[in-house]
Amino acid sequence: MKVQDSLQSEKVQDPPQSEGFRKYFSSVSWLLVERVFSMGVAFVISIYTANQLGAENFGKFNFARSFATIITVFAPLGMGAVMMRNLINYPEKKNLTLGTVFATRATASLICIIVVGLVSIVFNALMWHDDLKFLLVMIAAIPVIFESFNVLADFYNSRALAKYHVYGELSKTIVSAGVKLLLLFVFKADVVWFAVVLVLDAIIYDIVVVSIYRFVFKESPLQWKVDWSYSWEMIKQSLPLVLSGFVITVYMRLDQIMIGELLNDKEVGRFAAALRFSEATFFVPTVISNALLPAIIASKKESEERFTIQTQKLCDFLTLTGLAIAVGVNICSYWIFKYLYEPEYADAQNVLIIHVWSGVMVGMGMLANAWLIANNLQKYSLNRTIWGAIVNAGLNAVLIPKFGIEGAAIATLFSQAVASYLSNAITADTRPLFWMQTRSLIGLGFLSPIKDVLSGKFSLK
Structure with missing residues (x-):
């Protein structure tokens, strides 16, 4: 039997369906350890970076990343979840699925970079009048072309x-941290070099995951095949998700852009300092949901009852975790900004206090995405995120001039609640999801995950 048709060792075999959630949940530990380490390192480095660059340059750096992200978010084309579903349901089409998604994403990435360049030229000529900001935006867009190899992450998951x-x-993370420490303490580098590190990060990740695919799986990306008709089929299935992803990115990054336009780059820097800490806590629901998406799909194939039970259990756990994190961060917020940041960032404490509660809604949103995909209801992803974007843009326009960066944090919290939770009550198809989330939010499901964790039974088996 050819190597590309079957993996050669037990550790790379497809997980037996009978093991269900247990085997998938075991992979969460890997992702959690990585996220804890990576987010911890990134947060520490970001503190030194913010303090050395100052609020204005740190603001320009984060403005550039947000601006580039709003355009380059189209590059993955929302194909990740659909590709993972196809890899699980049609393993014999692995090379065709990986190759097609890779080629499609690479093409979309090149188009996105060109669009970023054209749009940035116009904005710089009409509004920014800042060549440094223009350069940072262009550099921040480059990593998207290397992120096409993220198809391997979905394959592994x-x-x-x-x-x-x-x-x-x-x-x-390790290489990037080492380079940034050199830039900070040895070369005293300016903000441009920190943008260049974003490109280096993407290249290092590609080298490692491709090498693993080559030497552990004894296969090569050169074996991948491309079928543009298959690509179009997946794009059509993913269209609601890519549009939803764009809208999500807009209302997650629009705040920094609007702060930059309505206030100034220094306020963007202060807001970004709080945002970095708050978003660092979002890794828990993100990692758990992404790791368990294959198992959620698998449970749906087994029985509707099993799917409902396991999804409710996951919803309870994510909600409880988000609430616990938000309370802990609120308690520690004063000391975070007193001892970690320069005095010019002190005003960002209130932003952190407000924004971190969005993590509860992030967990609900991740659970909702998995539920919609498993039920083939991706079309509703776009509807609910459009509502969130409308609320976010409107509240930002009203609250930022009146309350400054605290207003932007309030806008984010309310828009997340609308997109991840409240909008699910609108249609009959998604109302079961709304009631599931409501049960978790009011605490009816909290005792179940606590009891399971304490007893060592939280394996989602």
Whole structure:
């Protein structure tokens, strides 16, 4: 039997369906360890970076990343979840699925970079009049072309082998941290070089995950095949998700852009300092939901009852975790900004106090995405995120001039609640999801995950 048709060792076999959630959940530990380490390192480095660059340059750097992200978010084309579903349901089409998604994403990435360049030229000529900001935006857009190899992360997760994705992330984090420390303490580098590190990060990750695919799986991306008709089929299935992803990115990044336009770059820097800490806490629901998406899909194939029970359990756990994190951060917020940041960032404490509660809604949103995909209801992803974007843009326009960066944090919290939770009550198809989330939010499901964790039974088996 050819190597590309079957993996040669037990550790790379497809997980037996009978093991269900247990095997998929075991991969969460790898992802959690990586996220804790990576986010911890990134947060510490970001503190030194913010303090050395100052609020204005740190604001320009984050403005550039947000501006580039709003355009380059189209590059993955929302194909990740659909690709993972196809890898699970049609493993014999692995090379065709990986190759097609890779080629499609690479093409979309090149188009996105060109669009970023054209749009930035116009904005710089009409509004920014800042060549440094223009340069930072262009550099921040480049990594998207290398992120086409993220198809391998989805491949590893589909086989409950998240550790191989983790190896790539850890390698990127360690090398990136080393380079940034040199830039900070040896070369005293300016903000441009920190933008260049974003490109280096993407390249390092690609080298590691491709090497693992080549030497552990004994396969090569050169074996991948491309079928543009298959690509179009997946794009059509993913269209609601890519549009939803764009809208999500807009209302997650619009605040920094509007702060930059309505206030100034220094306020963007202060807001970004709080945002970095707050978003660092969002890794828990993100990692758990992404790792368990294959298992959620698998449970749906087994029985509707099993799917409902396991999804409710996951919703309870994510909600409880988000609430616990928000309370802990609120308690520690004063000391965070007193001892970690320069005095010019002190005003960002209130932003952190407000914004971190969005993590509860992030967990609900991740759970909702998994529920919609498993039920083939991706079309509603766009509807609910459009509502969130409308609320976010409107509240930002009203609250930022009146309350400054605290207003932007309030806008984010309310828009997340609308997109991740309240909008699910609108249609009959998504109302079961709304009631599931409501049960978790009011506490009816809290005792179940606590009891399971304490007894060692929270394996989602």
